[in-house]
Amino acid sequence: xxxxxxxxxxxxxxxxxxxxxxxxxxxxxxxxxxxxxxxxxxxxxxxxxxxxxxxxxxxxxxxxxxxxxxxxxxxxxxxxxxxxxxxxxxxxxxxxxxxxxxxxxxxxxxxxxxxxxxxxxxxxxxxxxxxxxxxxxxxxxxxxxxxxxxxxxxxxxxxxxxxxxxxxxxxxxxxxxxxxxxxxxxxxxxxxxxxxxxxxxxxxxxxxxxxxxxxxxxxxxxxxxxxxxxxxxxxxxxxxxxxxxxxxxxxxxxxxxxxxxxxxxxxxxxxxxxxxxxxxxxxxxxxxxxxxxxxxxxxxxxxxxxxxxxxxxxxxxxxxxxxxxxxxxxxxxxxxxxxxxxxxxxxxxxxxxxxxxxxxxxxxxxxxxxxxxxxxxxxxxxxxxxxxxxxxxxxxxxxxxxxxxxxxxxxxxxxxxxxxxxxxxxxxxxxxxxxxxxxxxxxxxxxxxxxxxxxxxxxxxxx
Amino acid sequence: xxxxxxxxxxxxxxxxxxxxxxxxxxxxxxxxxxxxxxxxxxxxxxxxxxxxxxxxxxxxxxxxxxxxxxxxxxxxxxxxxxxxxxxxxxxxxxxxxxxxxxxxxxxxxxxxxxxxxxxxxxxxxxxxxxxxxxxxxxxxxxxxxxxxxxxxxxxxxxxxxxxxxxxxxxxxxxxxxxxxxxxxxxxxxxxxxxxxxxxxxxxxxxxxxxxxxxxxxxxxxxxxxxxxxxxxxxxxxxxxxxxxxxxxxxxxxxxxxxxxxxxxxxxxxxxxxxxxxxxxxxxxxxxxxxxxxxxxxxxxxxxxxxxxxxxxxxxxxxxxxxxxxxxxxxxxxxxxxxxxxxxxxxxxxxxxxxxxxxxxxxxxxxxxxxxxxxxxxxxxxxxxxxxxxxxxxxxxxxxxxxxxxxxxxxxxxxxxxxxxxxxxxxxxxxxxxxxxxxxxxxxxxxxxxxxxxxxxxxxxxxx
Numbered sequence: 001x002x003x004x005x006x007x008x009x010x011x012x013x014x015x016x017x018x019x020x021x022x023x024x025x026x027x028x029x030x031x032x033x034x035x036x037x038x039x040x041x042x043x044x045x046x047x048x049x050x051x052x053x054x055x056x057x058x059x060x061x062x063x064x065x066x067x068x069x070x071x072x073x074x075x076x077x078x079x080x081x082x083x084x085x086x087x088x089x090x091x092x093x094x095x096x097x098x099x100x101x102x103x104x105x106x107x108x109x110x111x112x113x114x115x116x117x118x119x120x121x122x123x124x125x126x127x128x129x130x131x132x133x134x135x136x137x138x139x140x141x142x143x144x145x146x147x148x149x150x151x152x153x154x155x156x157x158x159x160x161x162x163x164x165x166x167x168x169x170x171x172x173x174x175x176x177x178x179x180x181x182x183x184x185x186x187x188x189x190x191x192x193x194x195x196x197x198x199x200x201x202x203x204x205x206x207x208x209x210x211x212x213x214x215x216x217x218x219x220x221x222x223x224x225x226x227x228x229x230x231x232x233x234x235x236x237x238x239x240x241x242x243x244x245x246x247x248x249x250x251x252x253x254x255x256x257x258x259x260x261x262x263x264x265x266x267x268x269x270x271x272x273x274x275x276x277x278x279x280x281x282x283x284x285x286x287x288x289x290x291x292x293x294x295x296x297x298x299x300x301x302x303x304x305x306x307x308x309x310x311x312x313x314x315x316x317x318x319x320x321x322x323x324x325x326x327x328x329x330x331x332x333x334x335x336x337x338x339x340x341x342x343x344x345x346x347x348x349x350x351x352x353x354x355x356x357x358x359x360x361x362x363x364x365x366x367x368x369x370x371x372x373x374x375x376x377x378x379x380x381x382x383x384x385x386x387x388x389x390x391x392x393x394x395x396x397x398x399x400x401x402x403x404x405x406x407x408x409x410x411x412x413x414x415x416x417x418x419x420x421x422x423x424x425x426x427x428x429x430x431x432x433x434x435x436x437x438x439x440x441x442x443x444x445x446x447x448x449x450x451x452x453x454x455x456x457x458x459x460x461x462x463x
Numbered sequence: 464x465x466x467x468x469x470x471x472x473x474x475x476x477x478x479x480x481x482x483x484x485x486x487x488x489x490x491x492x493x494x495x496x497x498x499x500x501x502x503x504x505x506x507x508x509x510x511x512x513x514x515x516x517x518x519x520x521x522x523x524x525x526x527x528x529x530x531x532x533x534x535x536x537x538x539x540x541x542x543x544x545x546x547x548x549x550x551x552x553x554x555x556x557x558x559x560x561x562x563x564x565x566x567x568x569x570x571x572x573x574x575x576x577x578x579x580x581x582x583x584x585x586x587x588x589x590x591x592x593x594x595x596x597x598x599x600x601x602x603x604x605x606x607x608x609x610x611x612x613x614x615x616x617x618x619x620x621x622x623x624x625x626x627x628x629x630x631x632x633x634x635x636x637x638x639x640x641x642x643x644x645x646x647x648x649x650x651x652x653x654x655x656x657x658x659x660x661x662x663x664x665x666x667x668x669x670x671x672x673x674x675x676x677x678x679x680x681x682x683x684x685x686x687x688x689x690x691x692x693x694x695x696x697x698x699x700x701x702x703x704x705x706x707x708x709x710x711x712x713x714x715x716x717x718x719x720x721x722x723x724x725x726x727x728x729x730x731x732x733x734x735x736x737x738x739x740x741x742x743x744x745x746x747x748x749x750x751x752x753x754x755x756x757x758x759x760x761x762x763x764x765x766x767x768x769x770x771x772x773x774x775x776x777x778x779x780x781x782x783x784x785x786x787x788x789x790x791x792x793x794x795x796x797x798x799x800x801x802x803x804x805x806x807x808x809x810x811x812x813x814x815x816x817x818x819x820x821x822x823x824x825x826x827x828x829x830x831x832x833x834x835x836x837x838x839x840x841x842x843x844x845x846x847x848x849x850x851x852x853x854x855x856x857x858x859x860x861x862x863x864x865x866x867x868x869x870x871x872x873x874x875x876x877x878x879x880x881x882x883x884x885x886x887x888x889x890x891x892x893x894x895x896x897x898x899x900x901x902x903x904x905x906x907x908x909x910x911x912x913x914x915x916x917x918x919x920x921x922x923x924x925x926x
Contacts, residue, residue, distance in 0.1 A: 033496040035801050035836050036578025115499025124846075131845045138645040138849060162625060164854030166845070182601040338498050373498050382594045382629070383587075386601060391627030393854055 019080050021046040021073055021090070026132060028096070030103050030116050032124035037116075043101040043125050044094040046073045048080075053087035058143045058458055059133055061167070062092040063126055063159055065152035066332040068099030072152065077434020078447060079147050086454065089142070093129055095122050095155075097331045109330050111372050117334055120383065123159055130166045143461035145454050146170040149429030150405065151332075151340075157395050158384050169394035169457030171450050172410075173429035177397070178387050179342040179408025181377045186345035186358040188407030189257075194351040196260035196402050201283025208286040209256065210352040212299050213249060219296060220245045233300045234308075236315035244319075251318035252299070253353060255306045260404050261428040265438040273310040276438065281305060337367035339379040342408070393417040394457050398446055400426025419453060421446045482543050484509040484536055484553070489595065491559070493566050493579050495587035500579075506564040506588050507557040509536045511543075516550035521606045521921055522596055524630070525555040526589055526622055528615035529795040531562030535615065540897020541910060542610050549917065552605070556592055558585050558618075560794050572793050574835050580797055583846065586622055593629045606924035608917050609633040612892030613868065614795075614803075620858050621847050632857035632920030634913050635873075636892035640860070641850050642805040642871025644840045649808035649821040651870030652720075657814040659723035659865050664746025671749040672719065673815040675762050676712060682759065683708045696763045697771075699778035707782075714781035715762070716816060718769045723867050724891040728901040736773040739901065744768060800830035802842040805871070856880040857920050861909055863889025882916060884909045 025042040046069055051057075060079050062072055073092040083090050094101040097117040102108040134140035146167050148156035153175030160170035178184050198206040219225045226239040229248075239245050262268055263279045275281045285301040307316045336342065343360070346353035360377060367375050380386070389395075389410065398421040399409035405428060411420050423431060425440035431447055488505040509532055514520075523542050525535055536555040546553050557564040560580040565571040597603035609630050611619035616638030623633035641647050661669040682688045689702040692711075702708050725731055726742045738744045748764040770779045799805065806823070809816035823840060830838050843849070852858075852873065861884040862872035868891060874883050886894060888903035894910055 031494075031497060033581055033583045034494060034579045035581070036575070037499075038836075112499070115497045118496055118498070120496045127845050131841065136841055138844065139851075163845075163848075165848030165851035373501075378594065378599055381601065382590050382626075385626075385628030388602075388628035391856055 019048070019074055019077075020050075021048045021092070026125075026129050028125045028128055032121055032128075039103065041096075041101075041103040043096055043129070044069055044099060045129060046070065046090075046092040048083070048090040051083045051087050052089040056141055056462070057087040057089060058145055058168075058454075059130070060086070060088040060090050061126070061130060061144050061146050062090075063123075063146050063148040063152050063155035064093050064095040064098070065148060065150060065155060066095060066098055066335070069094035069101075070099070072149075075434075076147065076149070076432045078432045078450070081435060082447075082451060082454065085451070086458070088145075089133075091129075091133065093126055096125055109334070114331075114334050114371070115373075117331060118339060119155060119158065119335070119380075123155065123162060126155075126159060127163050127166055130163075134166075140166070143168040143458045145457065147173075147432070148175070149173040149432045150175065153397075153429065154384075157392075157397065160395050161384065161389075161392050164393065168461040169396075169453060171396050171398070171432075171454070173398045173432045174400060174403050174405050174409065175397060176342065176405045176408030177384075177410050179405070180380050180386060181341060181343055181360075183381070183386055184343075184408045186343040187347050187351060189344055189404045190346045190351040190353055192402070192404040192407050193257045193260040194353075196263055196279055196404070197256065197283065197352065200263055200277065200279040200402070202287050204289055205283035205286040206352050208290050208295055208298060210348075211291075212252075212295055213354045215292065215295055216249065216252075216299070217245060219292075220248075229296070232297070233303055234315050236317045237319055248318045249354075251316075251320075252303070255303065256352075257404055259306065260402065263402055263427040264430060264433075265425070265440060266436045272307060272313075274306070275309060278305070334371055337371050337375050338373055339376055339383070341375045341377040341380070387412075389418060390414045394453075394460075395419070396421060396450055396453050398423060398426075398429075398431050398450070400428065400430055402426060403428045419449070421449050482511070482537055482540075483513075484511045484555070489556075489588075489592050491588045491591055495584055495591075502566065504559075504564075504566040506559055506592070507532055507562060508592060509533065509553075509555040511546070511553040514546045514550050515552040519604060519925070520550040520552060521608055521631075521917075522593070523549070523551040523553050524589070524593065524607050524609050525553075526586075526609050526611040526615050526618035527556050527558040527561070528611060528613060528618060529558060529561055529798070532557035532564075533562070535612075538897075539610065539612070539895045541895045541913070544898060545910075545914060545917065548914070549921070551608075552596075554592075554596065556589055559588055572797070577797055577834070578836075580794060581802060582618065582621065582798070582843075586618065586625060589618075589622060590626050590629055593626075597629075603629070606631040606921045608920065610636075610895070611638070612636040612895045613638065616860075616892065617847075620855075620860065623858050624847065624852075624855050627856065631924040632859075632916060634859050634861070634895075634917070636861045636895045637863060637866050637868050637872070638860060639805065639868045639871030640847075640873050642868070643843050643849060644804060644806055644823075646844070646849050647806075647871045649806040650810050650814060652807055652867045653809045653814040653816055655865075655867040655870050656720045656723040657816075659726055659742050659867070660719065660746065660815065663726055663740065663742040663865070665750050667752055668746035668749040669815050671753050671758055671761060673811075674754075675715075675758055676817045678755065678758055679712065679715075679762070680708060682755075683711075692759070695760070696766055697778050699780045700782055711781045712817075714779075714783075715766070718766065719815075720867055722769065723865065726865055726890040727893060727896075728888070728903060729899045735770060735776075737769070738772060741768070797834055800834050800838050801836055802839055802846070804838045804840040804843070850875075852881060853877045857916075857923075858882070859884060859913055859916050861886060861889075861892075861894050861913070863891060863893055865889060866891045882912070884912050 024045050027040050028043055030039040031037045060083050069092050097108055104113040107113055130144055144167050146156040146159045153172040156170040157172035157175055160167045220239050230238045259278050266276045268274055282302040282305050285298040290298050303316055307313050343358040345358040346356050348355035364374050394417050396419045397410035399406040400423045413420055423446045424442045426443050430443050487508050490503050491506055493502040494500045523546050532555050560571055567576040570576055593607055607630050609619040609622045616635040619633040620635035623630045683702050693701045722741050729739050731737055745765040745768050748761040753761050770776050806821040808821040809819050811818035827837050857880050859882045860873035862869040863886045876883055886909045887905045889906050893906050
């Protein structure tokens with residue numbers, strides 16, 4: 001269950017005008033770290049040179065994460081706006097095993113093909129691509145700045161850590177670098193979700209949600225009531241048994257975390273379209289102390305706003321869990337079952353959810369059943385350093401205080417070339433979105449901070 | 464041919480007393496960067512805790528190179544001497560596909576098994592081992608210092624570059640970090656070999672060798688003369704054709720480079736036993752201007768010293784080329800055919816050899832014939848940065864001015880935590896050998912320099 005919830009969600013602000021790019025392909029080896037498998041395949045990347053100073057302008061390089069790359073190109077407005085200012089070339093590289101960057105076509109996600117879906121292989125793809133963009137020069141000409149949000153932010157930071165000779169600096173937005181075993185309490189994420197509902201909604205809204213779990217569970221145990229919920233909540237499928245009820249509760253939990261993550265100050269069209277400040281909006285139905293049917297009606301309205309804000313949805317498809325939208329959950333699920341083990345739990349005390357402990361043994365067995373692999377819970381720490389970033393340089397880690405993923409964010413600067421920015425009013429990588437009149441000053445300051453450092457890294461590169 | 468000559472040679476000073484260690488094994492995955500291949504195997508490592516302060520003493524970690532690890536443990540006297548001073552634990556880790564650290568037993572070097580022999584996989588083995596030695600602690604207790612000479616020196620430096628969270632600093636002795644395409648002129652190596660013969664031998668010695676190639680070639684083209692050489696040079700095999708003659712010349716070229724590399728101030732027992740200052744010794748036969756038979760006699764005496772200094776050899780086995788000694792040439796040949804492409808050439812103008820250009824196309828085709836792989840000449844640069852070391856830290860690169868591999872050494876400090884040491888009187892990683900009364904002051908200073916930095920890195924780790 002937790003691994004399902006652990007999927008990152010790409011938020012996409014409403015983009016009025018589409019950004020334009022050229023779609024290109026770049027040949028990479030299936031395996032960068034061995035020579036036994038000799039297959040190659042194409043990864044997709046998008047390019048825009050409109051603003052580029054071809055003499056020595058920088059390359060702004062988005063390290064694509066778990067989804068098709070067009071999504072990131074269209075919704076990382078900060079890069080487009082900054083490119084104009086810096087006369088930069090824009091490149092958005094698609095992560096292997098996502099979008100159309102498939103090593104084995106439609107069979108890529110099969111258990112006997114998926115094994116080369118790893119962050120190290122993806123970074124090596126990006127390294128080869130950057131080297132190609134520099135014409136394989138021993139002394140490269142163009143300073144490269146890596147950008148990424150969420151898992152893409154982790155990759156941007158890791159790219160600078162592992163290939164500093166190729167990347168002058170990295171903006172790692174909302175990157176849960178520390179969301180690994182032993183580094184962050186497993187309940188951090190859901191505590192922040194809860195806090196978002198308490199602060200942006202109300203104490204009462206949070207309490208009502210906290211009480212709703214047992215209410216729903218008890219209510220739905222009766223067939224007539226279950227049918228009432230089916231009809232009144234406009235569920236696509238009836239609640240036939242306790243497994244269905246659990247799926248509904250999981251869907252609700254996923255909805256709350258999504259609402260917190262994309263609690264932006266403007267309407268946003270992400271996996272589902274939502275109004276500005278969606279947590280505040282959905283909490284309007286839950287700001288009074290509610291019991292029984294009244295509570296269920298409130299939750300029903302919340303669910304309707306979450307799933308049907310654009311009035312295009314026919315019913316609440318609770319059975320698809322968190323696997324909605326444009327991201328490829330299969331790919332990410334596999335990654336979370338191999339090297340991206342992020343422990344998550346709820347206590348019911350400091351959060352508004354039903355208690356669920358982190359059980360690595362069970363998690364591990366589930367992974368083995370699904371993918372025939374056992375997760376390596378130390379892998380990310382051993383490979384990328386966890387919180388031992390003393391030797392890293394030229395990275396800005398930004399985090400929104402309202403973003404649940406900030407629970408695993410980097411907040412301590414360990415040397416003078418690692419910088420952190422806390423965006424008090426920010427949800428999940430708000431700073432990478434296009435600027436908007438509704439932006440709070442904290443995100444405006446963060447974007448200026450990013451640009452100051454990008455400028456510094458470029459100067460240093462040119463010295 | 465060049466790839467054959469490109470093999471690194473491990474020099475081993477005469478060690479009076481054997482160092483003692485415990486032999487251990489550590490399980491590693493065949494593939495650290497993918498999950499398709501699920502095999503694991505054991506790598507060997509040697510441990511000595513005699514000097515160790517178990518509270519918080521450092522771990523001195525030798526990043527094993529192309530040979531069985533006992534060789535390095537026995538002949539890296541500097542680590543043993545420094546361990547006593549620093550109360551360090553000593554660990555010598557064997558490189559995968561060498562010694563007994565074989566993933567597929569005796570079949571490991573078969574073309575369908577050898578593909579996981581890469582520097583990245585070896586470094587990942589070492590990373591896992593270090594993490595294990597730290598009890599998988601998120602906050603490790605013991606500062607780890609990496610040591611290595613030659614290819615092992617490259618690995619020590621790369622280990623710090625790629626895993627700075629695991630390694631506090633690295634001593635990279637005689638590491639030809641820049642011996643890759645586009646970074647170093649391809650004739651650098653043989654120019655230094657030539658210079659060693661000119662300076663430690665004489666101008667005349669060098670000239671005689673330079674003239675000997677055509678003399679031998681012309682002389683041996685006649686069957687009677689060829690038989691004369693067979694007898695007088697005590698060759699194991701007769702010179703039946705031009706291919707045999709070429710093998711003999713290749714063997715001589717390999718002998719000259721070896722003599723230059725291990726031109727130590729004390730007798731050393733490396734791949735073949737040699738006296739102190741072997742270049743000076745062999746040049747005594749060539750210090751006068753010699754022609755024809757006299758020149759051939761001189762070269763013959765040189766060959767006798769090189770192959771039979773300990774009077775144990777029955778004949779000169781010129782057909783084995785440079786593939787002598789304890790190193791596993793097969794493994795290294797494969798590495799030089801994949802990621803470790805080090806261009807080498809001779810011009811006959813600035814060196815004492817017959818001209819031979821660097822022909823990557825031919826090199827590449829030869830590799831394909833032998834291993835069914837094409838070498839990636841950009842791989843090492845893209846992966847490890849080549850000469851772009853600005854973001855690296857806590858590495859001392861040492862080079863002996865007399866060492867041909869110094870042609871690809873790092874001499875420029877690019878920031879305040881990268882240090883370089885030039886050992887004027889030093890051959891190939893003399894600084895890693897046990898101290899010796901005949902040591903020139905330059906190597907004594909280098910060893911103190913290393914210790915100063917090791918002390919500094921340990922202090923920084925503990926802060």
